[in-house]
Amino acid sequence: MLARVIAKGSKFATLHTSSRIIAANIRLSTRFNSTNRIDKLRMSGSAVEKDFQSLFEKIEELKPKFIDRLAKSIEIPAVSGDETLRPQVVKKAHYIAGELESLGFSDIQMKELGSQPPPVADSGLQLPPVILARYGTDPAKKTVLLYGHYDVQPASIEDGWNTDPFKLVLDEEKQIMYGRGVTDDSGPVKGWLNVVEAHRELGLDVPVNLIICFEGMEESGSIGLDKLIADEADKYFKTVDTVCISDNYWLGTKKPVLTYGLRGCNYYQVTIEGPGADLHSGIFGGSISEPMIDLVKVLGTLVDTKGNILIDGIKEMIAPVLETEAALYDKIDYSVDEFNAASGSKTSLYDNKKDILMHRWRYPSLSIHGVEGAFHGAGAKTVIPSKVIGKFSIRTVPNIESAKLDEYVIDHCNKEFAKLQSPNKFKAELIHDGDYWVSDPFNASFSAASKATKAVWGVEPDLTREGGSIPITLTFEQELKSNVLLLPMGRGDDGAHSINEKLDMSNYLGGMKTMAAYLHYYAASDEK
Ligand SMILES: C[C@H](N)C(=O)N[C@@H](Cc1c[nH]cn1)C(=O)O
Ligand SMILES: [Zn+2]
Numbered sequence: 001m002l003a004r005v006i007a008k009g010s011k012f013a014t015l016h017t018s019s020r021i022i023a024a025n026i027r028l029s030t031r032f033n034s035t036n037r038i039d040k041l042r043m044s045g046s047a048v049e050k051d052f053q054s055l056f057e058k059i060e061e062l063k064p065k066f067i068d069r070l071a072k073s074i075e076i077p078a079v080s081g082d083e084t085l086r087p088q089v090v091k092k093a094h095y096i097a098g099e100l101e102s103l104g105f106s107d108i109q110m111k112e113l114g115s116q117p118p119p120v121a122d123s124g125l126q127l128p129p130v131i132l133a134r135y136g137t138d139p140a141k142k143t144v145l146l147y148g149h150y151d152v153q154p155a156s157i158e159d160g161w162n163t164d165p166f167k168l169v170l171d172e173e174k175q176i177m178y179g180r181g182v183t184d185d186s187g188p189v190k191g192w193l194n195v196v197e198a199h200r201e202l203g204l205d206v207p208v209n210l211i212i213c214f215e216g217m218e219e220s221g222s223i224g225l226d227k228l229i230a231d232e233a234d235k236y237f238k239t240v241d242t243v244c245i246s247d248n249y250w251l252g253t254k255k256p257v258l259t260y261g262l263r264g265c266n267y268y269q270v271t272i273e274g275p276g277a278d279l280h281s282g283i284f285g286g287s288i289s290e291p292m293i294d295l296v297k298v299l300g301t302l303v304d305t306k307g308n309i310l311i312d313g314i315k316e317m318i319a320p321v322l323e324t325e326a327a328l329y330d331k332i333d334y335s336v337d338e339f340n341a342a343s344g345s346k347t348s349l350y351d352n353k354k355d356i357l358m359h360r361w362r363y364p365s366l367s368i369h370g371v372e373g374a375f376h377g378a379g380a381k382t383v384i385p386s387k388v389i390g391k392f393s394i395r396t397v398p399n400i401e402s403a404k405l406d407e408y409v410i411d412h413c414n415k416e417f418a419k420l421q422s423p424n425k426f427k428a429e430l431i432h433d434g435d436y437w438v439s440d441p442f443n444a445s446f447s448a449a450s451k452a453t454k455a456v457w458g459v460e461p462d463l464t465r466e467g468g469s470i471p472i473t474l475t476f477e478q479e480l481k482s483n484v485l486l487l488p489m490g491r492g493d494d495g496a497h498s499i500n501e502k503l504d505m506s507n508y509l510g511g512m513k514t515m516a517a518y519l520h521y522y523a524a525s526d527e528k
């Protein structure tokens with residue numbers, strides 16, 4: 001991944017950006033009201049908006065077809081992190097390519113990225129293809145690159161899902177769809193296809209040229225995509241004016257947002273290997289050095305129970321918090337109650353909105369995700385696992401340098417393991433990384449998305465950052481030298497990566513209307 005460090009002297013730019021964001025959020029903080037948007041648009045009658053009524057009605061009319069399109073997508077368990085499911089990821093890529101073809105997209109290319117590098121995969125495992133496609137090549141029109149991912153996080157009913165995660169289930173009464181990937185990111189990916197279909201059904205011109213870039217490794221660090229983007233910057237992507245990514249979520253459940261920042265993510269594993277095989281704890285317990293005990297000790301030194309990272313050198317790399325930033329958090333429409341509702345608990349480390357948001361957007365965090373090779377599940381197996389692999393990741397923020405972070409983390413793990421004086425074998429390594437991204441949200445693309453949000457939802461969006469990561473965002477910005485906009489479809493309580501992942505029907509339909517309106521406003525704007 002390309003390194004992102006705010007250069008010395010850019011403090012002014014950061015300060016300037018944050019005061020503009022504060023001003024915008026104050027200006028935009030009117031509450032969402034429920035008047036009929038279509039009637040209002042009909043009355044406003046601007047040239048750009050003249051087709052909105054028919055477009056929005058067409059999207060409503062095609063709802064059954066759009067649900068069906070999403071259902072077919074959810075049924076393919078395209079889990080990029082599970083090697084055994086790689087054929088399913090590839091199958092989903094070909095399925096989407098077929099859909100693009102039938103919707104009139106051209107120059108469809110399945111870009112192969114070679115085999116997956118260690119340490120995760122067995123050698124020779126092919127990475128899933130990146131799907132490239134075009135809709136329109138009119139030199140008189142602007143060109144928008146739409147990025148999304150067709151892979152999903154793992155899911156199984158045993159994790160506590162109420163329904164089969166790989167079947168789309170619609171709660172008719174609540175108008176909510178459930179299934180792995182509905183909000184992250186199959187719903188938004190299908191949303192773009194549906195927007196094109198709505199235009200075609202109406203015989204309406206799509207007002208910009210579209211370039212599709214859908215990948216199948218986002219949930220596993222977008223391995224291989226950086227190089228493809230660099231290689232295609234002057235080829236397939238040559239005409240791109242702006243990049244739009246729909247792969248995050250509103251902050252809360254009521255107010256739409258546009259997003260101008262992401263945390264990065266560096267993912268690590270520590271492998272501890274001891275006995276030649278898993279052993280009986282009654283026979284060997286107490287007289288053999290246990291890898292799992294070593295692992296628990298090492299993992300326990302990474303972070304404390306209040307979320308403080310205990311690795312030397314990281315805190316010093318965090319960009320200082322500016323005084324003006326405080327007002328920014330005050331103006332964001334969010335509450336501790338919404339946070340608790342989204343987590344399904346009252347286990348927050350903080351009791352106020354500002355601290356919660358700052359620890360999501362502004363500070364790094366370290367999470368421990370799991371242990372490969374260890375006994376898990378019900379029952380009381382009395383085994384001593386012979387080899388265990390602990391997995392953890394660090395969400396990064398400005399100005400954490402990725403390579404330095406890796407050095408500090410691996411050095412810390414090695415030192416902590418050495419203190420144990422264990423005879424077991426130990427290795428700490430990076431699995432994948434992706435840098436943080438923060439941009440200035442005052443450009444034609446954000447302005448078009450803001451107008452689109454107002455036209456559909458009746459409220460101007462909050463400008464937010466995102467605690468999650470989309471590793472490729474910074475690469476698009478740097479390699480294509482273009483702005484990137486994050487235009488989320490789902491809500492903050494959708495349960496992405498969790499059990500019972502959902503997408504409210506109003507967000508699916510409203511999200512598509514917003515996407516459609518965004519393309520029209522962007523096409524009509526004077527700037528690029
Ligand atoms: C925000 C996006 N929808 C997402 O879920 N991204 C993942 C990307 C990732 C990085 N490493 C592994 N996966 C995330 O934030 O976890
Ligand atoms: Zn995603």
Ligand SMILES: [Zn+2]
Pocket residue numbers: 153184219496497
């Ligand atoms: Zn995700």
